[in-house]
Amino acid sequence: MPLQNRVTPTGDLIADPARGLFLGNRGGRIHDPATRTLGRARWASRTWICCLLVFRERRRTVWGHSYTELFFCDEPTALAAGHRPCVECRRRDAHAWRAAAAGVLGLGAVPLFPDMDRRLDAERRVGHSKRLHPMPAESLPDGAMIQRADGVCLALQGGRALPWSPAGYGMALPRPAGTVAVLTPPTNLAALAGGYRPSWHPSAGTDPQS
Secondary structure, three states: OOOOOOOOOOOOOOOOOOOOOOEEEOOOOOEOOOOEEOOOOOOOOOOOOOEEOOOOOOOOOOOOOOOOOOEEEOOOHHHHHHHEOOOOOOHHHHHHHHHHHHHHHHHOOOOOOHHHHHHHHHHHHEEOOOEEEEEEHHHOOOOEEEEEEEEEEEEEEEEEEEEEOEEEOOOOOOOOOEEEOOOOHHHHHHHHHHHHHHOOOOOOOOOOOO
């Protein structure tokens, strides 16, 4: 029986057999190690990160007595949910993400990662609910994710919109126009607009910018 630790683009945690390409956490433990079930909380701190599945041959018991391991289909999924690259296992990516976002946002001096986490925390949720950002679809960078009125999540890539699932993407649709409900927080949108290149699930096909 899969654990309830697969992250959707809306930031929800679901049980699904598809593990995905990335590991992550939300700053600590939010599960009960005895029952291996979630409590009421969905985060332990503002630090929501996206990590490598394998790092320095470390071995962990998933949902043991340490932090709550979460899994993402790919990096656009993690960015949409409000996570950012981990500084320890993805140091180069984390610094590239921060520099790209800071440049587009005009933050001047390079901000500390806790400052970036505070920005993301304000952008990704309203209380316990996901914050949606109405924006023109034409203004969004590749890698941004949106949500249709019927709840379907779409990742934007070139002229395409890719329907999301925990196991990957479905058949591409035409990229929408007009105002859309954006899932990806503005800070992560800024990183994408500034040149940060997320890692896509193979089902997304070839990144047109590569």
